[in-house]
Amino acid sequence: MTDTKKSPQGEWSSHSAFIMAATGSAVGLGNIWKFPYITGENGGGAFVLVYLLCVALIGIPIMMSETLMGRRGRHNPVTTMESLTAEAKADEHWHYLGWMGIIAGILILSYYSVIAGWASAYVLKAFTGSFFDADAAAVKQLFADFIASPVQLAFWHTAFMLATMWIVKQGVNNGLEKALRWLMPSLFVLLILLVGYAMTTPSYFQGLHFLFTPDFSKLTGNSILTAMGQAFFSLGIGMGAVMVYGAYLPKKISITETVVVVSIADTVVALLSGIIIFPIVFSNGLQPDSGPGLIFETLPIAFGSMIGGWLFGILFFVMLVLAALSSSVALIEPAVAWLIETRGFNREKASLYAGSVTWLIGFASIFSFNSWSGFKIFGQTLFELLDYVTANLMLPIGGFAIAMFAGRIMVRGHSEQELDLPNPLTYQIWQLLIKYLAPAAVFLVFLDVVGVL
Ligand code: TRP
Numbered sequence: 150m151t152d153t154k155k156s157p158q159g160e161w162s163s164h165s166a167f168i169m170a171a172t173g174s175a176v177g178l179g180n181i182w183k184f185p186y187i188t189g190e191n192g193g194g195a196f197v198l199v200y201l202l203c204v205a206l207i208g209i210p211i212m213m214s215e216t217l218m219g220r221r222g223r224h225n226p227v228t229t230m231e232s233l234t235a236e237a238k239a240d241e242h243w244h245y246l247g248w249m250g251i252i253a254g255i256l257i258l259s260y261y262s263v264i265a266g267w268a269s270a271y272v273l274k275a276f277t278g279s280f281f282d283a284d285a286a287a288v289k290q291l292f293a294d295f296i297a298s299p300v301q302l303a304f305w306h307t308a309f310m311l312a313t314m315w316i317v318k319q320g321v322n323n324g325l326e327k328a329l330r331w332l333m334p335s336l337f338v339l340l341i342l343l344v345g346y347a348m349t350t351p352s353y354f355q356g357l358h359f360l361f362t363p364d365f366s367k368l369t370g371n372s373i374l375t376a377m378g379q380a381f382f383s384l385g386i387g388m389g390a391v392m393v394y395g396a397y398l399p400k401k402i403s404i405t406e407t408v409v410v411v412s413i414a415d416t417v418v419a420l421l422s423g424i425i426i427f428p429i430v431f432s433n434g435l436q437p438d439s440g441p442g443l444i445f446e447t448l449p450i451a452f453g454s455m456i457g458g459w460l461f462g463i464l465f466f467v468m469l470v471l472a473a474l475s476s477s478v479a480l481i482e483p484a485v486a487w488l489i490e491t492r493g494f495n496r497e498k499a500s501l502y503a504g505s506v507t508w509l510i511g512f513a514s515i516f517s518f519n520s521w522s523g524f525k526i527f528g529q530t531l532f533e534l535l536d537y538v539t540a541n542l543m544l545p546i547g548g549f550a551i552a553m554f555a556g557r558i559m560v561r562g563h564s565e566q567e568l569d570l571p572n573p574l575t576y577q578i579w580q581l582l583i584k585y586l587a588p589a590a591v592f593l594v595f596l597d598v599v600g601v602l
Contacts, residue, residue, distance in 0.1 A: 199376040
């Protein structure tokens with residue numbers, strides 16, 4: 150009986166525990182580090198608008214699909230896809246979707262951990278007063294000196310991976326759940342305080358204008374793809390992380406409600422982060438398109454000059470690291486669940502294996518910022534390539550496949566039963582989005598990028 154099936158890994162202890170874990174997975178570096186810098190690189194307002202549309206029309210319906218597939222399959226992505234295909238009597242090749250997810254998770258985490266390492270190093274820099282009274286040039290130099298050192302980056306990357314492995318070892322509902330309960334609200338309060346600081350800067354409105362006034366001439370095929378990729382990345386969908394979290398979801402919890410709440414929280418955090426960063430960028434004569442270092446080259450200026458900045462600086466980077474940790478455990482969970490469920494590993498061994506592989510791959514990104522910065526493939530460093538291939542290609546392809554599967558392959562009664570929507574019309578709308586709009590949008594954006602459109 151599929152209805153009473155439970156995941157071999159246990160279940161979330163309550164509704165709010167799942168909301169917290171899903172928000173923890175969604176909110177992370179993607180919102181606070183990546184959203185501002187790619188918005189800056191892609192010209193602001195129009196990019197933000199495309200991103201918001203992608204979240205609402207593609208992201209939310211796909212996240213619902215991924216969660217319901219996970220809850221029905223109750224296992225790691227590969228086993229889940231195998232059991233769902235068997236149930237729908239579909240082509241067995243669908244389990245490659247599960248594989249792609251496991252690989253995407255590890256590749257993303259390999260560079261995610263390097264950046265989370267930067268945030269960890271900045272906790273220490275904040276603590277020792279490195280930002281005190283520092284101007285834009287000093288803060289920029291501090292960052293440049295830091296990333297020039299492979300040894301320092303390796304140290305912090307290693308520390309972050311060890312922390313991730315240690316949490317993963319504890320299992321789905323120990324420790325992490327409790328930490329998230331206070332982490333998310335505190336992060337939110339701190340962001341609001343920083344918005345308060347941004348309001349006092351001379352270029353506050355210029356920052357808002359940059360973020361919210363669309364200039365469509367700035368949109369290219371690639372920036373639309375990047376915005377779509379960011380919607381997937383930020384929600385954490387398209388690779389099976391949501392699928393495994395869905396596998397631990399008790400039957401009685403409403404998928405739709407949870408997904409909507411999580412998506413709104415995720416989007417609000419990203420927008421707040423933009424509202425904080427861009428006024429600081431313009432007020433200090435910095436460039437919005439200065440790349441992955443953007444938040445590290447701007448926020449310290451704020452902490453160095455605001456009242457209480459020493460304490461807020463420490464708190465901010467600590468919370469950023471914790472938010473990154475609650476995402477990193479989601480990124481590695483598909484691989485870990487697969488090792489446990491199909492290879493008979495215990496949690497400890499599984500997290501050690503998956504974590505070590507990820508850690509090693511991370512060195513490609515570490516060297517991208519210093520020793521190998523001149524080594525480029527298709528004009529991109531290894532870090533940029535990893536980011537592009539995972540966020541802009543693997544996640545949208547994974548999302549496309551999830552939409553196709555949930556909308557066209559899965560037995561209709563099953564998705565209806567999992568979603569359990571209050572009225573038939575809502576279910577129809579979901580079907581429409583998942584069967585036609587989401588896959589068509591992904592497909593068209595790809596055509597545009599390869600130049601067919
Ligand atoms: N969403 C997280 C962030 O914004 C990162 C993340 C967690 C993720 N799980 C994921 C990204 C799955 C892609 C796929 O920081």
